Amino acid sequence: MKLYSKLRIVLLLTGAATLSACMVGPRYNKPVAETPAAYKETGDWKIAQPRDAIERGPWWEIFGDPQLNGLVQQIDVSNQSVRVAEARLRQAQALVEQTRAGFFPTVSGTTGVTRSRTPNVSGASASSAAPANVYNLALNASWAPDLWGNVRSAVDVNVANAQTSAANLAGVRLLAQAQLAINFFQLRAWDSQRQLLETTVAAYRKSLDLTRNRYNAGVAARSEVVLAETQLRSTQAQLINVGVQRTQLEHAIAILVGRPPADFALAPSPAPLALVVPVMPPGLPSELLERRPDIAAAERQMAAANAQIGVAQAAYFPTLTLNGVFGFRANTPQNWLVSPSRLWSVGPALAETLFDGGSRDAVKKQTEAAYDANVATYRQTILNAFKEVEDNLSALRILEAEAQIQDEAVRSSRLSTELTVNQYKAGTVNYLNVVAVQATQFSNEATAVKLLGQRLVAAVALVQALGGGWNGLTAAPTPQQPER
Numbered sequence: 159m160k161l162y163s164k165l166r167i168v169l170l171l172t173g174a175a176t177l178s179a180c181m182v183g184p185r186y187n188k189p190v191a192e193t194p195a196a197y198k199e200t201g202d203w204k205i206a207q208p209r210d211a212i213e214r215g216p217w218w219e220i221f222g223d224p225q226l227n228g229l230v231q232q233i234d235v236s237n238q239s240v241r242v243a244e245a246r247l248r249q250a251q252a253l254v255e256q257t258r259a260g261f262f263p264t265v266s267g268t269t270g271v272t273r274s275r276t277p278n279v280s281g282a283s284a285s286s287a288a289p290a291n292v293y294n295l296a297l298n299a300s301w302a303p304d305l306w307g308n309v310r311s312a313v314d315v316n317v318a319n320a321q322t323s324a325a326n327l328a329g330v331r332l333l334a335q336a337q338l339a340i341n342f343f344q345l346r347a348w349d350s351q352r353q354l355l356e357t358t359v360a361a362y363r364k365s366l367d368l369t370r371n372r373y374n375a376g377v378a379a380r381s382e383v384v385l386a387e388t389q390l391r392s393t394q395a396q397l398i399n400v401g402v403q404r405t406q407l408e409h410a411i412a413i414l415v416g417r418p419p420a421d422f423a424l425a426p427s428p429a430p431l432a433l434v435v436p437v438m439p440p441g442l443p444s445e446l447l448e449r450r451p452d453i454a455a456a457e458r459q460m461a462a463a464n465a466q467i468g469v470a471q472a473a474y475f476p477t478l479t480l481n482g483v484f485g486f487r488a489n490t491p492q493n494w495l496v497s498p499s500r501l502w503s504v505g506p507a508l509a510e511t512l513f514d515g516g517s518r519d520a521v522k523k524q525t526e527a528a529y530d531a532n533v534a535t536y537r538q539t540i541l542n543a544f545k546e547v548e549d550n551l552s553a554l555r556i557l558e559a560e561a562q563i564q565d566e567a568v569r570s571s572r573l574s575t576e577l578t579v580n581q582y583k584a585g586t587v588n589y590l591n592v593v594a595v596q597a598t599q600f601s602n603e604a605t606a607v608k609l610l611g612q613r614l615v616a617a618v619a620l621v622q623a624l625g626g627g628w629n630g631l632t633a634a635p636t637p638q639q640p641e642r
Contacts, residue, residue: 183468236416243327250320260309263301296485311468318462329451336622345407347611350431355397382589449625463529476510550620571599
């Protein structure tokens with residue numbers, strides 16, 4: 159009964175110490191970050207009625223390209239960067255479990271048989287004792303109650319780090335998705351450039367045939383034939399060069415979906431790029447703080463740095479450890495596991511560092527400085543996020559206005575080419591006029607294709623800047639039409 163009484167006293171003391179334990183360290187409050195009331199570049203945007211037809215789940219589906227949808231879905235399965243981030247998240251979660259184990263006692267068991275001989279020493283004489291066996295079986299328990307919140311602060315640190323890893327995973331996934339969409343649209347833009355060049359080559363070949371016929375008929379100079387041949391060969395060379403950019407983009411897409419470039423191919427699009435640039439709802443600036451993975455990661459790193467200050471402050475207080483042993487020890491197997499051979503010990507130990515030359519104070523200053531650095535990083539991340547949204551909102555607005563004027567330039571240049579070719583056939587202008595208007599037409603049409611590709615890329619970049627998608631928004635802004 160004496161043993162149980164002593165154990166009861168130790169448990170009561172431990173429970174009282176645990177209940178009276180306090181957690182040191184500053185309480186975490188997320189720093190205020192200045193957010194504007196609205197985006198500056200939404201001046202030409204207006205809030206429309208809710209558009210339920212817009213897909214609000216996988217953001218890439220708003221572009222309406224089934225092939226893009228299939229490619230993006232492969233990222234979660236095969237993209238190696240996503241796999242690395244996912245593995246790091248699992249590693250961080252396991253570290254949380256390891257840290258939480260500090261709340262509980264450690265229990266270990268030992269057993270063994272030792273045969274030894276110990277000399278008997280008495281005064282100046284010594285005699286040999288017979289060898290003896292010792293049979294041991296013991297349970298050892300040790301527990302350090304978290305009196306000052308050291309373990310709790312460490313758990314908070316690792317929980318925040320795990321949440322940071324989760325945000326990093328979301329950021330890596332969003333980056334891979336956006337990069338794939340951008341590469342895909344750029345590749346399709348080059349496909350359209352190839353089709354435009356093929357059409358232009360065919361038109362230049364007809365012009366060359368027309369010029370040769372006029373030369374053979376004696377109504378055109380040899381220099382006009384040479385000029386037509388030069389124009390045709392130069393355009394054919396541009397058509398060949400398109401393959402360089404397209405193959406590099408195809409290789410980049412292969413890497414993003416986790417495939418060797420040699421085993422991956424995207425067939426050229428049979429039709430020109432004709433995707434409609436979707437309307438992007440930017441929402442409120444404050445919502446950006448909840449949707450951007452990099453902002454979430456920066457905020458969680460800030461929380462981890464704050465909890466690390468608590469770990470540093472807990473080092474100033476003494477550590478209480480409760481140790482206990484219970485087991486059996488005997489010289490013969492027959493007397494081993496019986497009550498007379500029982501052994502036990504239990505007792506607390508208190509340890510405190512009395513002098514460390516300022517080491518703990520220096521560590522605390524380091525953690526406070528690290529927290530301040532994380533606060534600045536958090537606020538800078540928010541500023542960069544606002545800049546990226548504003549950049550892409552302005553890019554979409556400006557490129558749309560430019561595309562409208564460029565489309566008018568394409569129509570005018572086509573008409574000018576048609577009229578000039580007819581005048582050349584009638585012999586009222588020379589071939590230099592034809593070359594000039596054909597070059598202008600090709601330049602305008604190539605610029606129009608390039609602008610559409612840039613608008614699609616800017617739309618993807620805006621989705622990425624907004625944190626990917628816009629779940630929960632109830633209204634979608636639509637650009638106002640410019641006044642005519």
